[in-house]
């Protein structure tokens with residue numbers, strides 16, 4: 001990515017294989033997810049160090065390890081990475097909250113990412129996939145993103161209990177399709193929303209929520225009907241601005257919005273009075289920590305979450321087209337770059 005703007009700022013270039021310093025692991029990228037966040041970054045809605053190689057959803061095979069790397073990592077191991085690099089020696093990087101550490105750098109924005117054949121990363125941001133099971137190796141690129149944030153939202157932040165109800169907006173997107181499955185794996189009752197009948201059919205087939213609401217903007221009344229008039233305990237808000245007000249209305253008193261995605265970076269109107277009188281909360285959820293990344297790998301490995309994605313080769317035309325597909329809301333599941 002040479003500058004910010006339209007898809008033409010994504011330019012294919014030959015560069016050297018990254019250098020490996022003593023604490024680094026050089027990976028051959030086997031899967032690199034393309035995230036909606038990448039399109040926002042490309043348009044300039046992120047802190048960037050340009051030029052930069054985009055891509056933060058990484059699965060790779062170990063090619064080379066520096067001499068200061070833990071013995072755990074060996075040549076040819078399959079690993080996944082956090083979507084950011086933090087500094088374990090910085091006192092501001094508290095274990096378990098490394099995702100909000102002030103000195104961390106977002107991979108693919110502030111340092112080079114995985115729209116490439118190779119990437120070099122410090123060993124402490126990596127989690128080893130000891131046994132990939134029945135799952136293709138590139139599918140593990142979904143572990144940090146989109147699986148990480150819904151795991152963090154439901155398990156760590158909400159501490160959701162079996163039998164509680166969660167609303168998932170934008171259920172056909174990368175976050176939504178997997179958030180539905182994660183919630184089901186945790187024993188929650190899931191109500192999913194989407195805007196098209198065609199996508200609803202696909203969602204039913206691949207992630208199987210308890211209920212799907214196909215809507216043209218309003219869905220809170222329907223959620224109330226499905227929850228004996230109470231509303232949902234939680235909402236995984238994967239759309240953001242365009243659905244947020246309806247999502248708040250769809251919650252029960254005391255219910256929480258777990259805000260994971262936002263497709264519209266402009267300021268939004270929210271009725272604050274409604275939040276006060278029903279004591280709702282809106283909680284931002286950013287990425288995941290290492291423990292949650294390990295959990296994501298396990299859910300994939302055990303087949304509790306089925307990775308929904310299509311692959312493209314690593315070339316300029318396919319990558320540009322993938323960004324356009326995401327921006328038009330036409331993707332179903334993840335688009336994963338699988339370098340040859």
Ligand SMILES: [Zn+2]
Nearest residue numbers: 035036037145
């Ligand atoms: Zn992402």
